[in-house]
């Protein structure tokens with residue numbers, strides 16, 4: 001089940017929205033790489049892309065929050081640090097479960113993908129949207 005960007009999660013900021021759209025694509029790409037036949041190399045590549053772009057995006061968001069004097073900057077930075085830690089843990093679990101040598105083509109555990117989708121969407125809804133009044137078109 002892939003995820004889609006929708007207007008309800010827009011921050012009215014083109015740069016941030018396009019980053020989020022791309023991150024959603026990358027989560028979907030990870031999911032696609034888990035489809036049979038699963039190859040560890042392919043999955044590693046998609047997870048690396050996701051982590052690298054998440055890093056780039058978090059830094060961009062933090063610079064933007066600094067520029068506009070967003071009061072929740074420190075807290076939001078902590079969220080990003082935790083997200084990177086969580087992603088590393090998830091990566092390990094996904095690779096363990098995705099390794100074709102560890103099982104006989106069992107279906108990939110859906111809850112792990114669900115966690116990865118929530119990892120991104122949960123943060124956008126729970127934290128990023130709060131800065132919309134500062135960074136959106138009608139922001140200060």
Ligand SMILES: [Fe+2]
Pocket residue numbers: 020057061124128
């Ligand atoms: Fe974000």
Ligand SMILES: [Fe+2]
Pocket residue numbers: 058061076080123127128
């Ligand atoms: Fe964020």
